[in-house]
Amino acid sequence: MRKWLVEPDFLVERDLDRCINCQVCVRQCANDVHYYDEEGELVASDSEHCVGCHRCATLCPTKAISIQEAPLQFRPNGNWTAERIRAVYKQAEGGGILLTAMGNDRPLPVLWDSLLLNASQVTNPSIDPLREPMELVTFLGRKPDRVKVSAAADGHVRLETQLGPQLRLQTPIMFSAMSYGSISYNASLSLARAAREAGTFANSGEGGLHRDFRPYADNMIVQVASGRFGVDVDYLNLAAAVEIKIGQGAKPGIGGHLPAEKVDAEISATRMIPERTDALSPAPHHDIYSIEDLRQLIFALKEATRYGKPVGVKISAVHNVAAIASGCVRAGADFVSIDGVRGGTGAAPTVIRDHVGIPIELALAAVDSRLREEGIRNQASIVAAGSFRSSGDVIKAIALGADAVYIGTAALVAMGCHLCQRCYTGKCNWGIATQDPTLTKRLNPDVGTRRLTNLLRGWSLEIKEMLGGMGINAIESLRGNREHLRGVGLGDRELNILGIKAAGE
Amino acid sequence: MKRIFAKEHLCIGCRLCEVHCLVQHSKSKRIITAMTREKSHITPRVRVQESGQVTFALQCRHCERPRCLEACMTGAITRDPKTGIILHDADKCVGCWMCLMSCPVGAIQRGREGHVASKCDLCQGLDVPACVENCPNEALVFEERSR
Structure with missing residues (x-):
């Protein structure tokens, strides 16, 4: 075989003054980068298969390992970057579609960074959340057009209007759909438990609900996707809400594929498919070719759950997202989840992940504006998704019109993910995106739950601080309140779509 | 304990x-x-x-009834009366390895410290x-x- 033209991505360096030959790195690397040289009685490394996940460097007790970008430099070229040249080499060698994972890693403008929040000064008092109550409770679901109340003789006020089913969130942050199969049992369990502890919701993804996660179903949203994996009436009725997955931000317009080798006995039972068979999610739902078809599925699910649970629709942010979201709401969705171009995945063709879709900031603003213009904004909640990296991003999304956000990548990072983008290999050294029993046990679900709960707590505290600074004591008062946002470095067109003023205005 | x-x-x-x-x-x-x-x-x-x-x-499991302690002929293995921890005194150990042989879980080893046991x-x-x-x-x- 001729020489492989793709050079390693990383250079693993070992400080021999610090290395104690304990072989922790050797035992931790699923890619066989490190090995013990019996003759030389020392540990050595071969950078070729390093994915840059930092598992070895993190666990190395003497910090003897450093991982750098491979110093092998192509002649500088603004057009033909090293990444593009390497991609051509890989394809010339393999002839297939290049795969990747996690969210878009191209330097697309992140509009959150061009939005700035307001704060109170002199003319309106700010609020100290440590001294005064601050409300983050959020309700997701269809709200009535108007409410009717009646006052009894004793002055007791009663709500006459019957409200539709609502999800009650203690904080407007939920965990994105990540299926059991794409992530490990321990990772799924950590998400479910953390959702319960924090009073929010985790999303089962499209892979069904393992029997062990069913006790957490009150804090879970279940998905009905094009593959219909694990869907039966119990699955629908156990959950707090049902979400029809039409698309995913990382790969709009295409389906999914969980390779057969990951479909072990547990996953096969959960997905209700034969063991060791590929779990293929078709690109479209073959029974949904129109908004009318979507309406049929929404109401089929509402019937199956006796109108007791919110039924939502998740779509990718694509060019006509506002019109599509409007259609979803008119089709009966109680909430619409919108996943932006930077949303993550366990596996997607690189070209799709990197080039298809639009940023969540613009999509969210467009959808919120459209639904308001049409007078149907109250009929559905909006859940934004697609790379929320901090509480700052979250609060800006709320101000742009989101009722809540989904975090996926941030949740995985909280559990140890280092964004090496190799989920699709099944060799996740952090025990998250793998089904290999030697790797999955690396994520202690108690640790995972604790770290996720801490993340939600920290972000929630920060959101309260920012709200207080704005002089607002309830997240409800910020929702869609774009007056609290200003743009920097944005053109008129973007400002217009975002519906915000420029800083200084 | x-x-x-x-x-x-x-x-x-x-x-x-x-x-x-x-x-x-x-x-x-x-x-x-x-x-x-x-x-x-x-x-x-x-x-x-x-x-x-x-x-x-x-x-070492620090057993309630330590077989190693019973087997130790020099009194190198003792139980700390306060904490209940099973201790090994290398100075008294003669390296007869009876503790190794009597330990039901195999938690005692020949030490690198000398001709003594280690636990x-x-x-x-x-x-x-x-x-x-x-x-x-x-x-x-x-x-x-x-x-």
Whole structure:
């Protein structure tokens, strides 16, 4: 075989003054980068298969390992970057579609960074959340057009209007759909438990609900996707809400594929498919070719759950997202989840992940504006998704019109993910995106739950601080309140779509 | 008394417990010095057992009825009357290995310290033994459990 033209991505360096030959790195690397040289009685490394996940460097007790970008430099070229040249080499060698994972890693403008929040000064008092109550409770679901109340003789006020089913969130942050199969049992369990502890919701993804996660179903949203994996009436009725997955931000317009080798006995039972068979999610739902078809599925699910649970629709942010979201709401969705171009995945063709879709900031603003213009904004909640990296991003999304956000990548990072983008290999050294029993046990679900709960707590505290600074004591008062946002470095067109003023205005 | 318990379903087999045990029982207490210059004459008191995918860290169980203590002919193995910890005094040990043979779990080893046995002392002086403290996956716990 001729020489492989793709050079390693990383250079693993070992400080021999610090290395104690304990072989922790050797035992931790699923890619066989490190090995013990019996003759030389020392540990050595071969950078070729390093994915840059930092598992070895993190666990190395003497910090003897450093991982750098491979110093092998192509002649500088603004057009033909090293990444593009390497991609051509890989394809010339393999002839297939290049795969990747996690969210878009191209330097697309992140509009959150061009939005700035307001704060109170002199003319309106700010609020100290440590001294005064601050409300983050959020309700997701269809709200009535108007409410009717009646006052009894004793002055007791009663709500006459019957409200539709609502999800009650203690904080407007939920965990994105990540299926059991794409992530490990321990990772799924950590998400479910953390959702319960924090009073929010985790999303089962499209892979069904393992029997062990069913006790957490009150804090879970279940998905009905094009593959219909694990869907039966119990699955629908156990959950707090049902979400029809039409698309995913990382790969709009295409389906999914969980390779057969990951479909072990547990996953096969959960997905209700034969063991060791590929779990293929078709690109479209073959029974949904129109908004009318979507309406049929929404109401089929509402019937199956006796109108007791919110039924939502998740779509990718694509060019006509506002019109599509409007259609979803008119089709009966109680909430619409919108996943932006930077949303993550366990596996997607690189070209799709990197080039298809639009940023969540613009999509969210467009959808919120459209639904308001049409007078149907109250009929559905909006859940934004697609790379929320901090509480700052979250609060800006709320101000742009989101009722809540989904975090996926941030949740995985909280559990140890280092964004090496190799989920699709099944060799996740952090025990998250793998089904290999030697790797999955690396994520202690108690640790995972604790770290996720801490993340939600920290972000929630920060959101309260920012709200207080704005002089607002309830997240409800910020929702869609774009007056609290200003743009920097944005053109008129973007400002217009975002519906915000420029800083200084 | 508090004892160390292993959660084998969470043990990742990294053997950092062995490293930190050795460091804790070294003179320098500095990892690089201990693992290079001192390594040849210090024994890690904890050993990771491996069989296929199952791994767990094993150290002295500090039994209620210690067979090693009964078998020790020189009185090198004693029970601390206050804490209940089973201690081994290397100065009194003659290296007859009766403790090794009588230990039902195989937690005592021939030490590198000399012709003497070596066993876990639950890191006397530390609140939490070094192996438990440094387990990256919290697969070791130090707790009171009713038997």
